[in-house]
Amino acid sequence: MSVKIALLGCGTVGTAVATMLQEQNGDFAERAGDTLELIGIAVRDLDAPRDPAIDRSLLTDDVDGLMAGADIVIELIGGIEPARTHVLNAIRGGATVVTGNKALLAAHGPEIYEAAAEADVDVYYEAAVAGAVPVVYGLRESLAGDRVESVLGIVNGTTNFILDEMETAGLSFDEALKKAQDLGFAEADPTADVDGHDAAAKIAILASLAFHTRVSIEDVPTTGIRAITAEDIAAAKRDGYAIKLLAIARRRDAGIELSVEPTLVPHDHPLAAVRGSFNSVVIEASGAGRLMFYGRGAGGAPTASAVLSDVVAGASHRVHGGRAPRELTYADLPILAREDSIASYRIDFAVEDRTGVLTRLSGAFADSGVSIAAVRQMQEEGGARLTVTTHEARTADVDAALAAITSADYVKEVLQVMRVEGS
Amino acid sequence: MSVKIALLGCGTVGTAVATMLQEQNGDFAERAGDTLELIGIAVRDLDAPRDPAIDRSLLTDDVDGLMAGADIVIELIGGIEPARTHVLNAIRGGATVVTGNKALLAAHGPEIYEAAAEADVDVYYEAAVAGAVPVVYGLRESLAGDRVESVLGIVNGTTNFILDEMETAGLSFDEALKKAQDLGFAEADPTADVDGHDAAAKIAILASLAFHTRVSIEDVPTTGIRAITAEDIAAAKRDGYAIKLLAIARRRDAGIELSVEPTLVPHDHPLAAVRGSFNSVVIEASGAGRLMFYGRGAGGAPTASAVLSDVVAGASHRVHGGRAPRELTYADLPILAREDSIASYRIDFAVEDRTGVLTRLSGAFADSGVSIAAVRQMQEEGGARLTVTTHEARTADVDAALAAITSADYVKEVLQVMRVEGS
CATH class of the missing domain: 3.40.50.720 (NAD(P)-binding Rossmann-like Domain)
Incomplete structure (x- = not known):
């Protein structure tokens, strides 16, 4: 036999x-x-x-x-x-x-x-x-005695390699992609990786396991890394952040929040230190606290x-005899739309350099129920750049504030909106 | 039911x-x-x-x-x-x-x-x-399809907390132990933790799982952290190392090498960054490569x-129906004595400040078959301090070299011998 x-x-x-x-x-x-x-x-x-x-x-x-x-x-x-x-x-x-x-x-x-x-x-x-990172075992078996609160992962080695090259070698996105392709870390058609679809599929699988609820790739609001520039990464680094393509699944009171998007990760967060094509997943559970798994995600x-x-x-x-753990869908939690997810955002505005701008801009956030955690103003040629970091807020409220602000005459442009994770 | x-x-x-x-x-x-x-x-x-x-x-x-x-x-x-x-x-x-x-x-x-x-x-x-760090699951189940080469762990939160306080706050061992006791991270009788017995028990369990061989706590050569001073830690830090109480189990050609002792870990090794009372285990396997698990080891x-x-x-x-994986002892590998284990060591000598010392000292290492990777000499009051870092060598050969050197008249004292891990 x-x-x-x-x-x-x-x-x-x-x-x-x-x-x-x-x-x-x-x-x-x-x-x-x-x-x-x-x-x-x-x-x-x-x-x-x-x-x-x-x-x-x-x-x-x-x-x-x-x-x-x-x-x-x-x-x-x-x-x-x-x-x-x-x-x-x-x-x-x-x-x-x-x-x-x-x-x-x-x-x-x-x-x-x-x-x-x-x-x-x-x-x-x-x-x-x-x-090789045993995160399916982790969620299916070694956390079977706990309640998972969140899963945050760098689960696509190609995009992490590209972002890391942009950060450490100052390459442009196109240069870093080319290097990844030359080294065999990226495919000739890199769409599934750089547009976030691969990470979205993976977080859908992990979220299903973590929350005992069916989650499909269509449930995951997904943004890839094509728009990220070397300047974005350098600016983030100066402010104490790495830009990572994070896949996020988090239990909220109203249901499960899902996201795959370029995210500002503070340098003291363990995911900020994940280099090259490595993968890492951080799981927070109510009993276990924070667990991290790290290793080679491909090859x-x-x-x-x-x-x-x-x-x-x-x-x-x-x-x-015996059986693997079965699919469990008993919790059947609601899946939140992007608008209902809760996050901090960092937003860069190009504004007119005149008095009252900050007052009006912060008023617009307040009107939408978004609380501001930090503001920074820098003089630039022909105007000023304002960087606003919000406290955690409903994404729909942040969107509403931005809609009000962009229609105002004191704001020239919303330069960037990026999600921020805590430590 | x-x-x-x-x-x-x-x-x-x-x-x-x-x-x-x-x-x-x-x-x-x-x-x-x-x-x-x-x-x-x-x-x-x-x-x-x-x-x-x-x-x-x-x-x-x-x-x-x-x-x-x-x-x-x-x-x-x-x-x-x-x-x-x-x-x-x-x-x-x-x-x-x-x-x-x-x-x-x-x-x-x-x-x-x-x-x-x-x-x-x-x-x-x-x-x-x-x-909460699922390292037993990791070895029993998620690496069942691989060959484990080594297990390196910070598996005692008390000693890691103490060493971390000594490094970050400059406390003495006694002060750091007192703080750990006040915070509930160390027991009134801290012997099992600070003398390494707790870590030895854990690495015996992990080695048994990793190598399908019975390993008991008596098989683990164990040195605790009582002799480590704040100066040792500061000196290590200047040279790019953290001192960690590492528990090591490693497959060698001749058998399984085991060790619990204060070890110099280079700052770019993931275990160097493990702070406070956290635990972390790095497993190298022939297929998976390096995997790291990190989380709360107690509480x-x-x-x-x-x-x-x-x-x-x-x-x-x-x-x-079904059963957990059973104890597997089929490999029944030999367990190496401390003398047969292979490691790099960093050794500090107080020597006479005269010509020819370095030549004679390096000759003694060569006579015992130990190759030197780096040497550094510093003038001190009344003599000189020589720091020698060896390449990987049989511990018995390093011991023999040290025995020959201490009996020579040009060496005043062997100040410290410490194991060094690679990146």
Whole structure:
């Protein structure tokens, strides 16, 4: 007897999974209670060049035939189709599924979890969020005895690399993106990363786990980092902040607040120090307080490590009995629209250099119920720059204040509006 | 039906466990699949004052009677006896055991794990190491698909608080200890913390999990922080290091290296930035690379959070079937003595201020096969101070070099020998 494993996809991560399965199978067999046998690797092109570590006799283009003999199916194809069809077929066939496909889970998670519940099989997806950083385990298991209050993460290594290069080397966005592409940290089409969609998919998955509520990628107000300039980053740094693409899910009285957007993070916050393409997630829970997880969020071996921990857990359950934690949606909390989310904002205005401007501007904030935490005025050529940092306020109220202010004659331009996190 | 829970001990953590069980039972019931019912709290003194949140009708001094009706026994008594007897009785009676007792596990783990295997019940102990920081989950489950190379941790909040106060406020060891005691971070008898025994128990537990080998507290060469002075810390800081009480377990070709001792950690290492009473563990694994976990290592609510995650997991297994990962000892790696461990050391010598000293001193290191990475000489009153930093070397070879050097007439004194970690 052995636990039979089918691997779908043989890219960077798939190759690392196959290699580590082979090299460490003695260990994995002890941990799972039985040998793990890789029975085949489904690929689109049987003749494509492959890493020499890959046993070509395992390659097949018959996905259904391969899955028919498998106890565990590892899906590393990515994207929605045909991954969705294969995963559903694997589940209906009674196989345990291990996937690293955040796009699939963020868009079709409920369909997959329901199919798994019906077929009484496990679905694992540690690799879908933050690579080797065990944040899915953290939320599914090690915080099962607590109440999560917030999840804040740097969960996209590409954008963190770009922002870090802009901060440390003073590169422009385009230069930093080019460097990330040259080093293999960014894809030729970087849209999913730089526009925040990848981070939005991940925070949707984490929020679902943290708050026992179905959250999909469409629920996450998302802004990417294309508009960030090296000057923005330098100015933020002078004021004691790093600009990070933060993915945020936070419990509020009225429901769950979600956000993916460039955010000012104070230098004494642990997420401000996350360098390069590393990922980090900070979870606040009512009992545990602040927990931080940090590590490699992408790459073949780190992601394969996460996949294989799920494979060992799934294999152990097939050998010894037991089940992975199921999708829990009992809390079914409301999901707040962006307007109802609560945040501090830092806003830069170009204003006329005349008396009374500050009074009128702060009056406009007060009229909208927004309280100001700090104001700074700097003389510039042809006018002045006013920087206002608000206390925490409803985003709709900040929007209303800005609408009133921009229609006034003393303000020339709203230069920038950026969310600010506390320490 | 409900899952019946017996709590042994009602100190700070026990009180927090009872309170959180009551406040969040609706959540826990959803996650575990059934209501968790606290059927009693065993205490030594029924009449002692208690937090008003504790339902006094649950208190009992009949431990065996209480455990007889329990599905899950939470042991929060601490120390070896009577905790050991109660835990063994609970296991033999068929109950799942959740414990936060590192001293018990580090000294009697094998006896407890064997009893659990024989009775086919789960033993959980997330709370025994680093409080709310889920490092036991990390090693037992989320790295089950990888090969751990090293575990480095700040796992004792008391000593980290003391060292941090010495660094940031310039306090002496005694002043910092007094402050820790006043703030409740250190006990009246601080021996277990400041002499490193608590950290040694924890790294023994983590090493057992990381390397699938039985490691006991006696295997860990341990030095505490009593000898560290504010001057040592200031000098280290000037050279770019923090002094931390690191607990280390590392895979070497010859076996497992273990150490608890004050260690120079370069400022760009993530552990150098761990402030106050926080805990942090850095794990290096061959696939995952470097992972860091960070959070509160002690305190009622953080430790209760870890206890309750174990309770929810154990309850879920009783409701749905399945088992926690068992003790794995298949690797059975040799445990290296201190002399065979490999490390860099920084050594301060008071030497005669005459020519040829450096040549003879570096010759003594070379004769013992120890390679020098850096040397610095400073003039002092009545002589000179030489600071030598070695490359990684066998500790026995460094000891031999030091023995040869101290017997020579050009060296007045070996002022300090301290282990150095890389970045």
